[in-house]
Amino acid sequence: MPHAISLAFICFALWVLLSGHYDPLMLALGVLSTLIVVAIAVRMEISNREGQPVHLLPMILSYWPWLLWQIVKANFVVARCILTPSLPVKPTLIKVKASQKSRLGKVIYANSITLTPGTVSLDIKGNEIEVHALTRTAAQDLKRGHMDRRVTKFVGSD
């Protein structure tokens, strides 16, 4: 139930911000469509801890800036690889350990890997993520497990 309320709140905020109209008719239509969406989401059973991870909100504020900084750094590395005439890429396939317990944590970790250029997660098997890395250094950085620990701390006991 708390997840349904948070979903309703997000949907209605989205409606108001995207429409930019504040007259009663538009707001009433917004409430109506919010209720329909929430009803469908509850019926589909996607409005739960996994679909609406509101409990992660406080930790996001420390995780996202760190992830953004990693993305910017990785972008410069890949851009230099592309612009070097000899194309110094050595694609490798590696397996990295995902120490998160929940599926949500593993998905966050795999998505973070894909979002940083230079590493793409291909598959999750049990506790291991198969990763395609563009260069040897990108693979080694990931193997060191800094991001893994960071995500585990971020999702907490979940």
Place this chain on the structure above:
Amino acid sequence: MTMAAIDALSWVCLVTGGFFGIVGGIGLLRFPDLFSRFHAAGVTDTLGAGLVLIGLMLQAGWSLITIKLVLILAFGLFTSPTATHALAKAALRGKVKPLLRRKGT
């Protein structure tokens, strides 16, 4: 004074974003196989799109337009790994093997 500074910053963001977009496009053409091309597409999807949208946000100032730009950026950052993963999964299923260790080693 501050207006001019914000204008200059947004100019820098737009041009750098465009530059990273072109770099990603070049990478898409230069890389040897599908799986390394994912990385080139990742450059345009993250830093290229991000910098262009941040440049537009600086132009728009505090308004509903900025919120829409933030939504576009957030949506892009959420969906691009999903699309890449779906593509990788489909390619592996379609028997496309990653090319490994191109230059000797």
Place this chain on the structure above:
Amino acid sequence: MFVAATTAILVTMALALIRALLGPTVYDRVLAVNMFGTKTVLLIAVFGFLTGRPDFLDIALAYALINFIAIIAVLKFFEYGDLGQSRPSRARRDRT
């Protein structure tokens, strides 16, 4: 400066189109088309500012959503040979 950004985005789109035409596998083409789509979103947004009509952003937002769904739908079709199934269909196995 919007002209510079528009030009850069158009060049990127042209490069993506070349990759989409070159192939070699269908997945390369889908990747290139996906990139073309995300650049279209940027192009619509920047073009709105260029012509002084930022209302274009609503279209950009809608296009971002449609692009994502379209890519997933195309991939699902190539993976399963069918849009309505969650397992590889018989048709696909017969073809390969």
